[in-house]
Amino acid sequence: MNQTRVTAADIAKKLNISRITVDRVLNNRGLVSEETKRRVLEMVKELGYQPNRAAKHLAKKTKCCIGVSYIFPDWFRVQIEQGIQRAFSELKDFGAEIILLNAPHSAEGQMEQIKEVLPKLDALAIDPWLPAPLSGFIDELVDGGLPVATFNIDVPTSKRLFYVGCNYIQSGRLCGELITKFSSSPGKVGIITTNDNLTHLEQRIMGFREVLSDVSDLKIIEPLKISETDERESIDLIKRFITENPELVALYHDCSNLFLSGVAIKETANVGKIKLIGMDMNDMHYQLIQENVVQAVVCQEPYFQGYLPIKLLFNYVAEGEWPEKTEVSTRLEVVIRENIQYYHNYQPMM
Amino acid sequence: MNQTRVTAADIAKKLNISRITVDRVLNNRGLVSEETKRRVLEMVKELGYQPNRAAKHLAKKTKCCIGVSYIFPDWFRVQIEQGIQRAFSELKDFGAEIILLNAPHSAEGQMEQIKEVLPKLDALAIDPWLPAPLSGFIDELVDGGLPVATFNIDVPTSKRLFYVGCNYIQSGRLCGELITKFSSSPGKVGIITTNDNLTHLEQRIMGFREVLSDVSDLKIIEPLKISETDERESIDLIKRFITENPELVALYHDCSNLFLSGVAIKETANVGKIKLIGMDMNDMHYQLIQENVVQAVVCQEPYFQGYLPIKLLFNYVAEGEWPEKTEVSTRLEVVIRENIQYYHNYQPMM
DNA sequence: CTGAAAGCGCTTACAG
DNA sequence: CTGAAAGCGCTTACAG
Numbered sequence: 001m002n003q004t005r006v007t008a009a010d011i012a013k014k015l016n017i018s019r020i021t022v023d024r025v026l027n028n029r030g031l032v033s034e035e036t037k038r039r040v041l042e043m044v045k046e047l048g049y050q051p052n053r054a055a056k057h058l059a060k061k062t063k064c065c066i067g068v069s070y071i072f073p074d075w076f077r078v079q080i081e082q083g084i085q086r087a088f089s090e091l092k093d094f095g096a097e098i099i100l101l102n103a104p105h106s107a108e109g110q111m112e113q114i115k116e117v118l119p120k121l122d123a124l125a126i127d128p129w130l131p132a133p134l135s136g137f138i139d140e141l142v143d144g145g146l147p148v149a150t151f152n153i154d155v156p157t158s159k160r161l162f163y164v165g166c167n168y169i170q171s172g173r174l175c176g177e178l179i180t181k182f183s184s185s186p187g188k189v190g191i192i193t194t195n196d197n198l199t200h201l202e203q204r205i206m207g208f209r210e211v212l213s214d215v216s217d218l219k220i221i222e223p224l225k226i227s228e229t230d231e232r233e234s235i236d237l238i239k240r241f242i243t244e245n246p247e248l249v250a251l252y253h254d255c256s257n258l259f260l261s262g263v264a265i266k267e268t269a270n271v272g273k274i275k276l277i278g279m280d281m282n283d284m285h286y287q288l289i290q291e292n293v294v295q296a297v298v299c300q301e302p303y304f305q306g307y308l309p310i311k312l313l314f315n316y317v318a319e320g321e322w323p324e325k326t327e328v329s330t331r332l333e334v335v336i337r338e339n340i341q342y343y344h345n346y347q348p349m350m
Numbered sequence: 351m352n353q354t355r356v357t358a359a360d361i362a363k364k365l366n367i368s369r370i371t372v373d374r375v376l377n378n379r380g381l382v383s384e385e386t387k388r389r390v391l392e393m394v395k396e397l398g399y400q401p402n403r404a405a406k407h408l409a410k411k412t413k414c415c416i417g418v419s420y421i422f423p424d425w426f427r428v429q430i431e432q433g434i435q436r437a438f439s440e441l442k443d444f445g446a447e448i449i450l451l452n453a454p455h456s457a458e459g460q461m462e463q464i465k466e467v468l469p470k471l472d473a474l475a476i477d478p479w480l481p482a483p484l485s486g487f488i489d490e491l492v493d494g495g496l497p498v499a500t501f502n503i504d505v506p507t508s509k510r511l512f513y514v515g516c517n518y519i520q521s522g523r524l525c526g527e528l529i530t531k532f533s534s535s536p537g538k539v540g541i542i543t544t545n546d547n548l549t550h551l552e553q554r555i556m557g558f559r560e561v562l563s564d565v566s567d568l569k570i571i572e573p574l575k576i577s578e579t580d581e582r583e584s585i586d587l588i589k590r591f592i593t594e595n596p597e598l599v600a601l602y603h604d605c606s607n608l609f610l611s612g613v614a615i616k617e618t619a620n621v622g623k624i625k626l627i628g629m630d631m632n633d634m635h636y637q638l639i640q641e642n643v644v645q646a647v648v649c650q651e652p653y654f655q656g657y658l659p660i661k662l663l664f665n666y667v668a669e670g671e672w673p674e675k676t677e678v679s680t681r682l683e684v685v686i687r688e689n690i691q692y693y694h695n696y697q698p699m700m
Numbered sequence: 701c702t703g704a705a706a707g708c709g710c711t712t713a714c715a716g
Numbered sequence: 717c718t719g720a721a722a723g724c725g726c727t728t729a730c731a732g
């Protein structure tokens with residue numbers, strides 16, 4: 001990290017050839033004799049030459065326009081967009097442009113919106129609203145020469161280049177461990193999930209069951225499926241679920257609207273008695289943790305989920321670098337009262 | 351994030367003046383009439399001009415050499431150095447150089463080593479072995495015109511520019527919360543600390559006590575001070591501590607060598623019965639968590655502690671940007687068995 | 701107060 | 717197969 005700067009011109013001078021020839025070797029453009037090539041590469045090694053990316057993109061007039069399509073509630077979207085913004089500020093001097101596509105709530109709407117800007121795009125990062133109908137669409141784009149990455153939710157069956165997001169099975173396992181560590185036993189454990197039958201939520205529950213199955217004195221009750229739209233009805237369903245199961249010591253709320261379970265626990269006077277674990281951080285979750293209604297939430301680096309796809313796609317398109325992995329798992333973070341300050345309204349400095 | 355590129359030349363052309371004059375306004379170099387200045391700034395706003403950092407540093411031939419001085423056990427050092435490496439790879443094309451100073455284990459040694467490379471340095475990031483004797487040294491450097499940042503451990507009384515590292519009181523509080531959440535009560539809680547009387551460890555204990563004082567049925571025993579060098583003696587001390595306190599339900603090991611408490615708990619057949627909480631991640635801690643000897647450790651983003659000081663010092667020296675805060679708290683992260691994979695041998699992709 | 705010239709380290713036509 | 721020329725967006729002397 002400490003050597004004096006070596007340039008392609010230095011190498012050319014040492015070898016008494018032109019810098020253009022050196023450039024041809026460095027970039028594998030061919031049209032160089034084997035002998036010259038060998039001598040250049042030797043000198044590159046000897047002097048520890050490393051190309052200057054700043055100069056490269058400046059000369060190249062790199063232009064790389066990345067579209068980012070997603071469908072998130074505002075509180076999650078904000079964190080994603082901060083990560084995107086960060087990636088942009090790192091890459092804009094190298095020629096990156098970004099088009100944010102805050103998509104409507106349907107697979108068709110999401111696809112339409114992408115099609116509209118398609119001619120401008122050099123790459124696409126997509127959070128697929130529904131994996132199934134988007135799989136074919138992604139394949140079309142890739143076949144048409146557009147690199148596509150998924151984030152937050154994967155479409156592993158598609159031709160996407162890579163995925164960045166949480167490992168859903170593991171997130172269920174982690175919540176399972178939290179509940180076994182927090183709960184007094186013996187007792188029963190409930191799962192509150194959505195009635196939408198989403199694959200990633202099924203994976204969470206699978207992971208959760210795996211961990212709980214090792215704990216003999218905590219029994220899982222059949223999951224309660226709620227609607228995330230009709231709030232009052234859902235709260236009543238959860239309340240009934242609680243009163244019908246007096247041995248309940250913990251609830252795992254695996255979908256959005258954790259506050260529904262929070263209200264149910266408050267209204268049945270079970271705060272602190274029934275441990276409640278959920279996912280992700282927002283103002284409401286912050287409040288519920290302060291009140292000890294929720295004991296912990298698990299976060300999944302939303303900021304990084306916005307940041308990394310942009311960086312990797314740019315490296316792929318503009319630098320020709322393949323991503324090291326096709327699946328990048330974001331960290332699963334345990335957030336409780338005494339570290340919540342690092343996850344709520346968190347503004348990473350850099 | 352989507353506008354076509356605007357250059358200083360564009361502004362000059364629009365206003366029928368030279369690009370040099372535009373440059374003078376943009377960089378506040380003076381020697382420009384008020385009227386011209388006003389017109390330039392207006393056009394900057396209108397066109398949404400943003401300077402290109404890559405071109406700037408290229409032309410400027412920026413050279414910014416940052417020294418990083420630290421004293422860490424290998425497993426922590428590796429993580430710090432990964433963060434430094436990342437910062438270097440982002441900044442090397444802009445003219446950054448880095449000198450790693452893996453210091454000997456004494457304040458004098460650390461100062462000597464820095465003095466040797468002092469003439470080369472444009473900035474210094476330092477993890478102070480002992481804050482007290484280094485405070486004056488840091489002030490001398492700053493008075494001599496060298497910006498200095500502290501990381502991992504702060505010297506708040508010095509003239510250092512900023513600090514990046516964990517909030518020690520908060521880390522004690524977080525461990526306190528974990529112990530109250532994990533322990534069966536009523537019972538007693540022990541603290542294992544070093545006999546070195548280090549300020550930051552006192553802060554940890556302070557935070558820990560604050561949280562425990564709210565829990566009436568968990569009582570803290572007077573901390574046990576051990577030597578971190580004589581391992582066998584320390585283990586025996588901890589074992590005696592355990593057997594003398596049969597009501598013990600949890601141990602908070604706040605210094606390095608968490609495994610000493612681990613061995614003591616194993617040898618007294620208390621695995622899982624006495625909850626054990628410690629700090630940081632390494633191979634040994636990984637193993638102890640797998641064995642359920644340790645229930646959780648708290649991490650403090652060592653990678654980021656290496657990365658951020660470099661970035662902020664570079665921005666300060668080479669871009670004239672002041673850090674937003676003088677104290678940046680790294681995240682305090684709860685690591686248990688089901689999310690340990692994200693903290694052990696963690697290789698951040700970017 | 702203002703601007704023309706040369707250069708940072710690279711690439712892209714173009715000419716031999 | 718090899719190289720001279722012009723340019724990316726900026727800064728740094730230098731000349732007016």
